[in-house]
Amino acid sequence: MTEQDHSAAIAVLNDACRAEPGAGWVMTQGVWALPEADRLKAFAAVTAFSDFSEDNDPHGERDFGAFEIASAKLLWKIDYYDLDLDKGSPDPADPAVTKRILTLMLAEEY
Incomplete structure (x- = not known):
């Protein structure tokens, strides 16, 4: 699998x-x-988010976004863990070995 194919699989x-x-x-x-x-x-904004660009998604994995709700800036980020949530996933493109965690936060909490 090429790096581009790997990133595309992660994005899906x-x-x-x-x-x-x-x-x-x-x-x-x-x-x-x-x-x-x-x-x-905010939940609706995350699920509908599609404003990906080279600036906020340089690897094409669609794992980060930022938006505003009622003048509050929010961020979301997806991280990849092993199935036990002990360490990073050995292969984020393989759902059999990866647990995804999406964290939604205020930008000031980052």
């Missing part, structure tokens, strides 16, 4: 992760402190 899996709020998603205390309506808007 990351898109699937983003499409399902709750499935491997975590959020920071700052996001939990937002009003419920704003949290719901």
Whole structure:
């Protein structure tokens, strides 16, 4: 598999992760402190996010995004772990050995 194919496979899996709020998603205390309506808007913004560019996605894996809700800047990031969540995944393109965790946070918490 070429590096480009590997990145494309990771991107497909990351898109699937983003499409399902709750499935491997975590959020920071700052996001939990937002009003419920704003949290719901943030979830929708993550699932609909498509503003990928060379600046925010240099490897083509679609694993990071930034947006604003009610004047709060939020970030989301997908990280790749082994199935026991002990260390990094040996191959993020292989769902049989990878657990994806999407973290949603306020930019000021980064």
